[in-house]
Amino acid sequence: MRSAPSQSPMFVLASVLILLVSAPSFAKKVVRLAATEREPYISQSLPNQGYVHELVTESFKRVGYEVSIEYYPLARVNKLAEIGKVDGLIPSYQEKSLKEKYVFSAPFLGDRIGLLKKKTLRVSPSKYPSTSLEASLIKLQQYKIGLVRGASVTPAFDQTMFLNKEFASSDLLNLDKLHADRIDFAVIDKYTAADLMVNHRPHLIGQLEFMQPELVNNYFHVAFSKNAQNHQQQLNAFNQGLKLISQDGTLAQIVSRHGLLVPKTTKSGKTKLSIGTVNNDEMVVMKSLSKEFEKSHPHIELEWKVLDENTLRKRLLADLAISDGHFDIMTIGAYEAPIWGKNRWLTPIENLPEAYDVDDIFTAVLDALSDQNTLYALPFYSESTITYYRKDLFRHAGVTMPDKPTYQEIMNLAKAVHDPKNGVYGIGLRGKAGWGQNMAYITTLVNSFGGRWFDMEWKPTINTPEWKEALTFYKELLTKYGHPDRATNGWKENQNLYQSGKLGI
Numbered sequence: 001m002r003s004a005p006s007q008s009p010m011f012v013l014a015s016v017l018i019l020l021v022s023a024p025s026f027a028k029k030v031v032r033l034a035a036t037e038r039e040p041y042i043s044q045s046l047p048n049q050g051y052v053h054e055l056v057t058e059s060f061k062r063v064g065y066e067v068s069i070e071y072y073p074l075a076r077v078n079k080l081a082e083i084g085k086v087d088g089l090i091p092s093y094q095e096k097s098l099k100e101k102y103v104f105s106a107p108f109l110g111d112r113i114g115l116l117k118k119k120t121l122r123v124s125p126s127k128y129p130s131t132s133l134e135a136s137l138i139k140l141q142q143y144k145i146g147l148v149r150g151a152s153v154t155p156a157f158d159q160t161m162f163l164n165k166e167f168a169s170s171d172l173l174n175l176d177k178l179h180a181d182r183i184d185f186a187v188i189d190k191y192t193a194a195d196l197m198v199n200h201r202p203h204l205i206g207q208l209e210f211m212q213p214e215l216v217n218n219y220f221h222v223a224f225s226k227n228a229q230n231h232q233q234q235l236n237a238f239n240q241g242l243k244l245i246s247q248d249g250t251l252a253q254i255v256s257r258h259g260l261l262v263p264k265t266t267k268s269g270k271t272k273l274s275i276g277t278v279n280n281d282e283m284v285v286m287k288s289l290s291k292e293f294e295k296s297h298p299h300i301e302l303e304w305k306v307l308d309e310n311t312l313r314k315r316l317l318a319d320l321a322i323s324d325g326h327f328d329i330m331t332i333g334a335y336e337a338p339i340w341g342k343n344r345w346l347t348p349i350e351n352l353p354e355a356y357d358v359d360d361i362f363t364a365v366l367d368a369l370s371d372q373n374t375l376y377a378l379p380f381y382s383e384s385t386i387t388y389y390r391k392d393l394f395r396h397a398g399v400t401m402p403d404k405p406t407y408q409e410i411m412n413l414a415k416a417v418h419d420p421k422n423g424v425y426g427i428g429l430r431g432k433a434g435w436g437q438n439m440a441y442i443t444t445l446v447n448s449f450g451g452r453w454f455d456m457e458w459k460p461t462i463n464t465p466e467w468k469e470a471l472t473f474y475k476e477l478l479t480k481y482g483h484p485d486r487a488t489n490g491w492k493e494n495q496n497l498y499q500s501g502k503l504g505i
Contacts, residue, residue, distance in 0.1 A: 029065045031234055033222070034077040034086045040195045040258070040318075041111065041220070042091060044071055047311070051258040052091050055108060056222060058250060059241030065234075074150070084227030087234055092223035095152070101226055106239045107219035109255060111189040113153055114214035115145070116175075116322065119207060121184060137163060143184035146174040153187055154216045172196050179204055190214065191260070194318030202317075206343055209323035259307050259315035270301040276316055277331040279306045280492060282381060309490070310434040320345050332377060333436065334368035341376030349375040385444050393417050393424060393504045407448065407473060410505065414481040417504030426481030428494035428503040429474070437490040446470040 033056070037043040042052035053069060060067045069090070072080065081089045082101055094104045117123065123140075134156065141162050149167040152158055166183055168174045174186040175196060186193070190210050197204045222238055224231040245251045277283040287304050294302060305327070307315060312331070319326045320340075332340065340346045352358060358366070361379060369377040387410070389401050397416045402409060414426030430438040446452070451466030461467070478486050483497060497503045 029237075031060055031065050031067050031088070031238075032086045033067060033069045034080045034089045035069050035071050035091075036074045036077045036089075037071055038091060038111075038189075038192070039199075040191050040260070040314075047258070051109075051255060051260055052220060054254050054258075055242075055245075055251065056090055056238070058245055058254065059238050062241040062244045063237045065237055065241075081223065081225040082227065084225050084229075086225070087228040087231065088222050088224040090222050091220035093152070093218055094221050094223075098223065102223040103226060103231060103235050105222040105224070105235060106242055107221055108242065108251075109260065110218040110220040111191070112214045113187060113189050113216050113218065115140075115185045115211045116178065116188050116190070116193050116208055117185050117211060118178065118181075119209050119323070123211070134160070140185070144182070146177055146183035146186045148174065148188075157187075157215060172200060175201055175204065178208065185211075187215065190322055190324065191318065194321040194324070195314070197321040198314055198317045205317060205321045206323070206345055208321070256305070256307070257311070259305070259311045259318075270299055272301045272303055273328045274303045274305065274326060275329045275331075276305045276307065276312060276319075276327040278309050278312050280309075283331060286380070309436045310432075313434070313436065331380070334365070334382075335435070337369040337377040338371040341371040341374065346376040349378055385441060387505065388498065389413070389505045390417075390498070390501065390503070393501070397504070407445075411473075411477055411481075414477060414505055418481045420484075423502055425483045425497075425503055427477060427505040428489065428497055429478050429482060429486070430490050430494065431478055431482065431486035432488055432490035432493070434490070442471070442474060445474055449473070 035042055035053070038050075038052075039046065040050065042050035046053075048054045049069075056069070057067045070086075077089050080086045088102070091110065092098070092102070092104070093110075094107070137157070137160055141164060144164050144166055146166050146168055147153070148171055149169060166177075168177065171186070171188050171192055174183065174188065175193065177183045178186045179201075193208070193210075197208070222235075224235050228234075242251070245254075277287070283306065287306065290302050290304075294300060305315075316327060316330050316332065318324075337346070341348070356378075358375075362382065365379050365382045366375070369375060369379065387405070394401060394413075394417065397419075399413055399416045401413065405413070410427070416426075417424065418426035430441050432438060443453070446467055449466050449470035451464055451470055452461055455461050483489055483494075483503065485493070489497070494503065
């Protein structure tokens with residue numbers, strides 16, 4: 001019996017080529033969106049480009065879409081969307097005047113626009129708010145109210161003719177005018193105002209406050225241009241994705257990660273205490289143990305806001321900046337405690353129970369948490385910068401750690417242990433940006449190289465040879481012998497890598 005002839009290699013190759021040529025091509029589903037920067041909601045300078053960027057990207061990702069988001073000035077964003085050069089714009093309000101040109105997605109958390117004033121300006125509660133917005137605003141007609149040119153508040157507010165309105169090119173300029181008493185109120189989103197002060201006008205923190213309630217509490221939408229192809233299909237896809245991330249808790253995690261979680265309503269008859277804390281292991285344990293406190297104090301309800309260190313610092317300062325009173329209790333460091341206490345942003349720690357032994361606290365820690373012998377915080381733990389090394393990895397590399405190593409010896413040891421092919425890296429340094437991340441260590445490093453931030457006349461000294469030498473060393477050590485994710489690794493990420501045997505030092 002003869003066997004069937006085998007196919008030649010050329011025949012097989014030709015068959016594969018025919019299949020490849022004739023196979024249908026599946027184009028990726030891509031949504032092109034134009035965005036305008038709106039800190040703290042969306043900006044290229046924010047982590048993950050902000051809450052709105054992350055929400056939109058994740059919603060589309062859930063239903064098989066890729067998103068391309070490009071940033072432009074507001075006027076340019078509107079023009080690109082109107083002519084269909086992009087599929088839509090973010091973030092957008094759902095306004096009647098725009099419905100001829102756009103279709104709007106389901107709503108998601110937006111901004112809170114209100115009147116910001118100096119604390120020294122005494123406006124009695126009877127003047128604002130009142131029974132209606134118009135009646136309240138009439139009683140403010142004697143004051144100068146600053147707005148951003150071209151921005152809309154509400155139709156009722158925009159159409160008022162009796163208010164003394166002054167227009168500026170930006171929210172930041174209005175903050176400066178408010179500080180200089182050139183206007184009495186600034187109409188601004190409360191969190192935008194807070195972040196502008198934290199990032200650009202820290203000397204205003206604690207001097208301003210918002211009047212309650214806000215003028216308007218807006219929702220954001222994705223506005224899809226009717227001139228763009230498949231706008232209805234993209235609208236339906238986004239709404240489906242938004243629903244999915246809302247149902248499984250991803251949306252709440254995104255909002256919380258950016259420090260914008262909406263406060264929960266308290267249970268009837270209970271006093272709610274809102275706690276802002278950092279997401280390290282010790283504080284997570286404290287949160288879990290707090291259930292016992294609530295059991296023994298049934299009239300108190302605790303609300304926890306657990307954030308990464310950089311976000312927590314920003315949100316705490318933002319809360320102080322606009323006197324929002326969002327946090328009752330907060331986790332801060334020894335850097336903030338005396339400064340914030342001196343500014344009277346914190347309540348003195350007084351009348352402690354006898355069971356709390358204040359004298360048992362290390363003197364250095366007690367002094368760091370005080371101003372003028374007044375205690376403003378209680379320590380949960382204290383910490384310092386320490387060099388750790390893995391004995392197993394050092395043995396494998398055939399090196400020994402001296403009792404008192406110099407930084408050059410640290411460099412040589414990191415080089416000896418560095419074995420990236422096997423997933424081992426010489427050293428873990430904080431490369432993640434932030435005062436509590438890389439800057440806390442860089443300050444120590446600069447001191448070791450003989451540098452300092454200021455001289456005795458408070459003139460900056462960061463352009464000195466000592467600074468340059470320290471930063472050059474830091475960069476070389478981190479880039480040559482550090483982990484590939486060094487730019488995003490802080491103390492926690494390095495700790496986890498070290499414990500899992502991936503870092504030598």
